[in-house]
Amino acid sequence: MRLFAKILKVGLVTEPLGPGDDAVVRVARxxxxxxxxxxxxxxxxxxxxxxxxxxxxxxxxxLMSPVxxxxxxxxxxxxxxxxxxxxxxxxxxxxxxxxxxxxTYEATPDPKVVVAVGDCAQTCGVFRGxxxxxxxxxxxxxxxxxxxxxxxxPADILRGILTALDRLPVRKGRA
Amino acid sequence: MTGFxxxxxxxxxxxxxxxxxxxxxxxxxARLQNRRGAPVRQPYLELRKLFRKEVVLSTNASWIxxxxxxxxxxxxxxxxxxxxxxxxxxxxxxxxxLLVVVYLLLLGTFFLALAGLDPGSAxxxxxxxxxxxxxxxAEPTLAxxxxxxxxxxxxxxxxxIVGRTMADPLAAVSPGHLLAFAALFIVMLxxxxxxxxxNPATHLELTMIHEAMVLEYxxxxxxxxxxxxxxxxxxxxALLGNLFVPWxxxxxxxxxxxxxxxxxxxxxxxxxxAAVAIFETRVAKLRLFRVPELLSASFVxxxxxxxxxFLLR
Numbered sequence: 001m002r003l004f005a006k007i008l009k010v011g012l013v014t015e016p017l018g019p020g021d022d023a024v025v026r027v028a029r030x031x032x033x034x035x036x037x038x039x040x041x042x043x044x045x046x047x048x049x050x051x052x053x054x055x056x057x058x059x060x061x062x063l064m065s066p067v068x069x070x071x072x073x074x075x076x077x078x079x080x081x082x083x084x085x086x087x088x089x090x091x092x093x094x095x096x097x098x099x100x101x102x103x104t105y106e107a108t109p110d111p112k113v114v115v116a117v118g119d120c121a122q123t124c125g126v127f128r129g130x131x132x133x134x135x136x137x138x139x140x141x142x143x144x145x146x147x148x149x150x151x152x153x154p155a156d157i158l159r160g161i162l163t164a165l166d167r168l169p170v171r172k173g174r175a
Numbered sequence: 176m177t178g179f180x181x182x183x184x185x186x187x188x189x190x191x192x193x194x195x196x197x198x199x200x201x202x203x204x205a206r207l208q209n210r211r212g213a214p215v216r217q218p219y220l221e222l223r224k225l226f227r228k229e230v231v232l233s234t235n236a237s238w239i240x241x242x243x244x245x246x247x248x249x250x251x252x253x254x255x256x257x258x259x260x261x262x263x264x265x266x267x268x269x270x271x272x273l274l275v276v277v278y279l280l281l282l283g284t285f286f287l288a289l290a291g292l293d294p295g296s297a298x299x300x301x302x303x304x305x306x307x308x309x310x311x312x313a314e315p316t317l318a319x320x321x322x323x324x325x326x327x328x329x330x331x332x333x334x335x336i337v338g339r340t341m342a343d344p345l346a347a348v349s350p351g352h353l354l355a356f357a358a359l360f361i362v363m364l365x366x367x368x369x370x371x372x373x374n375p376a377t378h379l380e381l382t383m384i385h386e387a388m389v390l391e392y393x394x395x396x397x398x399x400x401x402x403x404x405x406x407x408x409x410x411x412x413a414l415l416g417n418l419f420v421p422w423x424x425x426x427x428x429x430x431x432x433x434x435x436x437x438x439x440x441x442x443x444x445x446x447x448x449a450a451v452a453i454f455e456t457r458v459a460k461l462r463l464f465r466v467p468e469l470l471s472a473s474f475v476x477x478x479x480x481x482x483x484x485f486l487l488r
Binding site: 007038110 | 205207221223224378379380394
């Protein structure tokens, strides 16, 4: 019973999603209007770690927490690329992850959207020039939106996903 | 003739309500986690999206993989015809009884397990083997628990069981009924892939059961399987609600009785959804090797239910 008393006492902790810094999210390629309409209210995400240091993953985990609660926008994570609509790719693409990343992209049914998260996904960051790194994410698969930051905040990642789907600004934090 | 029309209306109502029921449980769970959560209509939006998406098939998939979603969906819809949702007696009562219901549900499970094995992915086979373990333990409990009620009614026909309890309200609080309810509730959790047997919210490959089998599905195939799973949940809720607390089910086919029946069904579904949401907030997932213990406990409950209703007859 103490658990339920605590649940009642704490109340809703989900924070409304504010406007944020425009410089963080960069649109590389506008998603087609048809795809945006179809995926607008229900998006399944497959997360692909293409060689990241896991800093971005820690922030992505925050998306599902009660504070950021991505589910209120109809965004949820799935276990298989075949269920996914959106690939969330992190890290500089390493030689070992180049083919798995391509295969994941091919296994995802159309229409699909790719959001690259973190500075490494854009520029390879401190790993640029390393013998183990092939290049940035857009060198391997077409990227729709880049989210900058090392690591980016969960709110910025949410904004990046919603920008790709053309759903910003959100009403009263719920969209 | 009106009976057949009512049957069709009942199945359409069940199909329309099923995704909403899943959405309601998700919304309640979100609020219990102090989250805002997705709106109740979210599963409808997801189904609409999946029906319009492309289908990606594995090159190793055979016809079984493509046929399985239709078998799963059709068998679940067929069960919808046999379960008394709104009124008793129904014309389809003649077609099948409790045994048909149990084995139609098992047919869907069987084909889903085959489809999990078919594309040859590692997680699919693991999910199939787990699902079969759970199904083999849960299926006899389901049958035996309803037998406890059938013993009192003198028939395995679900419509007649409902009619008997309505005629004799005291039977609803007999030990046989209460034990059978507990057994069936546990089986419902196992069969529909809910906590503590399977977790519908997690996507961790090592722990999932139902989802591991459908990992290879996409587009409209996935939509059919998800819809069938939601319908199965609604059917189990309706079984729990109408077999054990049959009041509200229409005995005559008048408009007032039927609208009352729809209202009663909605109330029962919401109460059971709240019960599942609160229960899932309170418990953690069981280790896979502990699941047989839970299911054998529910089997013992079902066995006691049959014994007590036999002795107290």
